[in-house]
Amino acid sequence: MADGPTINTIAERAGVSIASVSRVLNGLPTRQETERKVLKAAEELGYVRNAVARSLKSRRTDQVAFAMADVGNPAYLAMLRQIQPVLKAAGYRLVLHSTDAVAADEIDVLHSLGERYVDGLIMSPLRVTDAHLEMLAAARAPVVIIGSVPEGTPVDNVRADSRTGVRLAVDHLYALGRRRIAMVNGPLDTVPGAARGAAYREALEDLGLPYDDDLVQIGDFYRAEGARAVAELLARVPDVDALMCANDLIALGALDVLRAAGRRVPDDVAVVGMDDTDLAAASWPSLTSVSLGSAERGKVAAELLLDRLRGGDREPRVVTVAPRLAVRASTAGPAYEPADRKEGGA
Amino acid sequence: MADGPTINTIAERAGVSIASVSRVLNGLPTRQETERKVLKAAEELGYVRNAVARSLKSRRTDQVAFAMADVGNPAYLAMLRQIQPVLKAAGYRLVLHSTDAVAADEIDVLHSLGERYVDGLIMSPLRVTDAHLEMLAAARAPVVIIGSVPEGTPVDNVRADSRTGVRLAVDHLYALGRRRIAMVNGPLDTVPGAARGAAYREALEDLGLPYDDDLVQIGDFYRAEGARAVAELLARVPDVDALMCANDLIALGALDVLRAAGRRVPDDVAVVGMDDTDLAAASWPSLTSVSLGSAERGKVAAELLLDRLRGGDREPRVVTVAPRLAVRASTAGPAYEPADRKEGGA
DNA sequence: AGTTGGTCTGTAAACGTTTACGGTGTGCTG
DNA sequence: CAGCACACCGTAAACGTTTACAGACCAACT
Numbered sequence: 027m028a029d030g031p032t033i034n035t036i037a038e039r040a041g042v043s044i045a046s047v048s049r050v051l052n053g054l055p056t057r058q059e060t061e062r063k064v065l066k067a068a069e070e071l072g073y074v075r076n077a078v079a080r081s082l083k084s085r086r087t088d089q090v091a092f093a094m095a096d097v098g099n100p101a102y103l104a105m106l107r108q109i110q111p112v113l114k115a116a117g118y119r120l121v122l123h124s125t126d127a128v129a130a131d132e133i134d135v136l137h138s139l140g141e142r143y144v145d146g147l148i149m150s151p152l153r154v155t156d157a158h159l160e161m162l163a164a165a166r167a168p169v170v171i172i173g174s175v176p177e178g179t180p181v182d183n184v185r186a187d188s189r190t191g192v193r194l195a196v197d198h199l200y201a202l203g204r205r206r207i208a209m210v211n212g213p214l215d216t217v218p219g220a221a222r223g224a225a226y227r228e229a230l231e232d233l234g235l236p237y238d239d240d241l242v243q244i245g246d247f248y249r250a251e252g253a254r255a256v257a258e259l260l261a262r263v264p265d266v267d268a269l270m271c272a273n274d275l276i277a278l279g280a281l282d283v284l285r286a287a288g289r290r291v292p293d294d295v296a297v298v299g300m301d302d303t304d305l306a307a308a309s310w311p312s313l314t315s316v317s318l319g320s321a322e323r324g325k326v327a328a329e330l331l332l333d334r335l336r337g338g339d340r341e342p343r344v345v346t347v348a349p350r351l352a353v354r355a356s357t358a359g360p361a362y363e364p365a366d367r368k369e370g371g372a
Numbered sequence: 373m374a375d376g377p378t379i380n381t382i383a384e385r386a387g388v389s390i391a392s393v394s395r396v397l398n399g400l401p402t403r404q405e406t407e408r409k410v411l412k413a414a415e416e417l418g419y420v421r422n423a424v425a426r427s428l429k430s431r432r433t434d435q436v437a438f439a440m441a442d443v444g445n446p447a448y449l450a451m452l453r454q455i456q457p458v459l460k461a462a463g464y465r466l467v468l469h470s471t472d473a474v475a476a477d478e479i480d481v482l483h484s485l486g487e488r489y490v491d492g493l494i495m496s497p498l499r500v501t502d503a504h505l506e507m508l509a510a511a512r513a514p515v516v517i518i519g520s521v522p523e524g525t526p527v528d529n530v531r532a533d534s535r536t537g538v539r540l541a542v543d544h545l546y547a548l549g550r551r552r553i554a555m556v557n558g559p560l561d562t563v564p565g566a567a568r569g570a571a572y573r574e575a576l577e578d579l580g581l582p583y584d585d586d587l588v589q590i591g592d593f594y595r596a597e598g599a600r601a602v603a604e605l606l607a608r609v610p611d612v613d614a615l616m617c618a619n620d621l622i623a624l625g626a627l628d629v630l631r632a633a634g635r636r637v638p639d640d641v642a643v644v645g646m647d648d649t650d651l652a653a654a655s656w657p658s659l660t661s662v663s664l665g666s667a668e669r670g671k672v673a674a675e676l677l678l679d680r681l682r683g684g685d686r687e688p689r690v691v692t693v694a695p696r697l698a699v700r701a702s703t704a705g706p707a708y709e710p711a712d713r714k715e716g717g718a
Numbered sequence: 719a720g721t722t723g724g725t726c727t728g729t730a731a732a733c734g735t736t737t738a739c740g741g742t743g744t745g746c747t748g
Numbered sequence: 749c750a751g752c753a754c755a756c757c758g759t760a761a762a763c764g765t766t767t768a769c770a771g772a773c774c775a776a777c778t
Contacts, residue, residue: 033734045758049756057755057756074512075487080735082428082764097453100650119467141420142423278654305650309656380764388728391727392727392728401726421765426764426765
């Protein structure tokens with residue numbers, strides 16, 4: 027691992043100045059003869075341009091960071107899957123941060139923008155505190171936030187619409203004739219928990235269905251917790267005929283419990299999940315799920331950032347991605363089993 | 373986004389030289405008074421050290437790259453999940469490459485090591501060509517390969533053991549009394565396909581079971597392809613009582629077809645997948661699957677790389693990670709349904 | 719008082735590029 | 749043949765750090 031050749035080494039060997047070498051390497055107009063000598067020397071030496079030195083001079087790194095709350099979470103992975111190719115196509119490298127859902131880590135990432143090791147940042151914070159807003163206002167590089175940020179914050183912003191998402195699901199269940207539609211939610215002090223709970227209530231009201239406290243069960247966003255919550259719910263309101271779950275994992279837990287209790291899905295109880303993760307198509311019965319467009323949000327975020335890196339000095343933009351209901355067997359019956367999707371391999 | 377303060381700005385404001393500023397900022401011994409002035413100025417200016425300039429001088433970037441074949445593939449994601457925290461804890465940033473399973477892209481990544489934008493690389497190539505070996509021999513930074521690499525290649529190497537993995541599964545099926553054990557494989561010209569096919573044959577021989585061409589069906593590593601393959605297989609050998617699938621997705625396809633054909637799992641036909649992805653625990657019945665230790669391979673690879681970055685100049689090391697059989701309901705029956713795993717949320 | 723030793727600080731070079739500027743040589747025109 | 753325009757090239761500065769080296773200062777010793 028001896029020291030590699032630099033532009034100086036080439037200059038010596040080719041008998042020209044470093045300026046000429048640089049010009050050739052950057053495709054600036056040069057006499058053929060010089061170009062030939064330089065390229066020959068570079069080739070022979072196995073020269074590769076030092077990205078760090080170039081960055082120092084050019085004040086750009088061709089790197090973009092993506093800070094996700096949790097490397098394990100399928101929703102963020104869906105974003106990552108879309109972000110990666112967009113950046114790659116534009117010639118940027120991707121630096122990945124996992125903030126482990128810790129606000130302090132998110133602030134750290136924003137702070138580290140000052141180190142200028144990336145040209146921009148896409149971040150999906152799980153909650154936006156005042157400290158976040160302060161750092162965002164002072165950010166030393168363009169930032170795109172996936173999630174909601176107050177009006178007036180000087181960053182581009184890509185939002186989901188969980189309210190409409192929940193409504194799609196509830197309307198769907200209503201259309202199928204269900205009238206005792208319960209909600210199995212995660213903690214209400216989380217952003218998604220609160221939003222989805224409120225949206226459920228609204229959707230019922232708009233349909234003219236009574237809101238019944240007994241039909242709401244709070245657990246957590248995990249499979250086992252979801253199962254526990256559904257078990258309680260079934261004991262309390264045996265006549266429930268549909269479950270709106272705040273999450274695919276909760277919904278999987280619901281399927282476990284319903285199966286154990288001998289309730290048929292969807293005949294006796296219909297089940298809807300949220301996030302439309304890979305798990306939804308894999309479960310059995312396959313799970314109807316509300317997609318909040320993680321994938322698309324990732325793609326849009328990457329495109330917004332690229333746009334800004336290309337110099338757009340326009341107003342901060344807000345894009346809201348429309349939710350979509352993926353109807354499968356857990357509400358619509360076996361005819362909706364997806365058997366023919368191509369999914370990633372080996 | 374005005375130009376940020378540099379060490380020079382601080383020096384001026386504090387009335388000292390840039391050398392003193394640097395010393396204070398790096399915790400080298402300094403007179404209290406100087407230290408105070410510098411820190412005060414830095415604080416007031418909101419100074420953040422420029423990572424690029426520092427890297428140029430120090431010849432290290434505190435970045436490590438991970439090149440995975442496919443951002444969508446759960447096996448690589450499992451590696452990523454382990455690699456990320458290990459690097460983060462050691463103070464390294466993670467640069468993520470997706471090579472889209474294209475050999476030329478992998479070569480590109482190896483080549484780009486010469487740009488010195490990272491201190492090291494973890495790579496999981498889907499196949500190792502001569503071009504790979506050449507680049508590896510000339511690599512300008514430490515590399516760890518996840519996958520197999522010939523003896524004598526000067527890089528650390530973390531291997532799976534799919535042969536033993538397949539044997540674990542086949543032995544398990546045999547112990548359950550199955551004697552017509554079929555294999556549903558992916559293309560034989562892929563590395564995993566070939567290895568798993570050969571291992572299946574070996575395992576049967578060692579158990580004294582006859583190898584029967586009719587019991588082998590080639591499809592592809594996707595769910596729909598798996599389903600198609602299993603349908604053909606069932607038509608040809610209706611008395612099959614166990615399916616060894618080369619992949620979890622194939623196995624999910626198998627479950628689809630068996631259900632449609634009215635065969636009970638595992639009573640009539642037992643099913644085993646490979647890779648032990650999240651999908652295995654989510655499906656119903658839950659899927660017995662051979663884990664080839666993707667997660668652990670990622671972890672070990674990260675640790676090996678860190679070790680080398682810390683200066684170890686030792687021989688290249690080879691670590692083989694032992695496979696593990698995750699027994700679930702698709703072979704062992706409902707008692708093995710996992711109902712209580714905590715999995716990632718929101 | 720002159721040396722010694724020690725602590726702290728400043729000057730300047732270096733890391734490997736890019737690029738503004740001015741100099742050289744060529745070929746042309748008058 | 750003098751003069752000019754032009755194409756090409758080299759010198760040197762700059763990007764923002766780290767660090768080797770030497771200078772300045774002070775206290776203490778002979």
